[in-house]
Amino acid sequence: MATETHGEAEAGLVFHPMDQFQVTPLFGAGPVEWFTITNATLWMGLSILVIFIILVLGARGRALVPTRSQSIAELAYGFIYKMVEDVTGKDGVAYFPYIMTLFMFIVVANFLGLLPMAFTTTSHIAVTAVMAMAVFLAVTVLGFVKNGFGFLSVFWISSAPLVLRPILALIEVISYFVRPVSHSIRLAGNMMAGHAVIKVFAAFAPLVLISTGIGLVVTPLSILAITAIYALEVLVSFIQAYVFAILTCVYLRDALHPHH
């Protein structure tokens, strides 16, 4: 296993771009138990604070003609409301608060992780797997509650030839259970990969301080690369939050209307 703390005599890499993903206790240096206040706790709390400021404090005036901050809150609300209504239909709108919570938490956590020296909570499988598992369990339970055993018709593709339907049903069952896996790894992998790439380019940036010859070429190029990847990461943060929310809506639609 890679060294958790980096020792003196190490025959290997000299820069460690994956260190930024370590969960460390905030107060004191002890083992990380389930009740320890860690940097993950801090950044999740900050995400909730930012969401509170944007949505609650922003729209507190409740003016008919919105102010700028109210406009931002209304834009976010309307964007997700329209998406939920388009994908899940009229009866899916009852689950809008859940989708809005998921989307706002993920997008704010992703954006906060882009600040320098910040910790991206959604880059950990622990965080995204809980969200994906919650979506999977909620959608499955909802499917059985709303449709009884008719929910199992989501695996029976009636538009396929009869001979193919058993094989397709098996494939559909397998892909149904793979859903939370891909749902969680997509978000965690995107966030971890993006931030690790920024860190790897950042390792080349101070080269001008070590060797002025090649450093004068490598340092400006690496700073340009960091800027470009940073812009891509801003886009990816938003897109991944949107994709998480819209896939939740698609799974919800499958649960509410399982007939293909």
Added chain:
Amino acid sequence: MTGDIVQMGAYIGAGLACTGMGGAAVGVGHVVGNFISGALRNPSAAGGQTATMFIGIAFAEALGIFSFLVALLLMFAV
């Protein structure tokens, strides 16, 4: 040179895992290319399908990200 065989194997594996990202790039380009060719034929219907395009991009991209994740884990966490 220093290091051991296990580390060498990890680094070679990391380099091999990066080939998965080529498939992801082709897949994403395929999705977006089809979307653009359809959108240029029927621009008024294109707006409603951008959401579908993004879902398609996410699915195609996800597998490339999985392979990149394997490469990162082999490089820095083994």
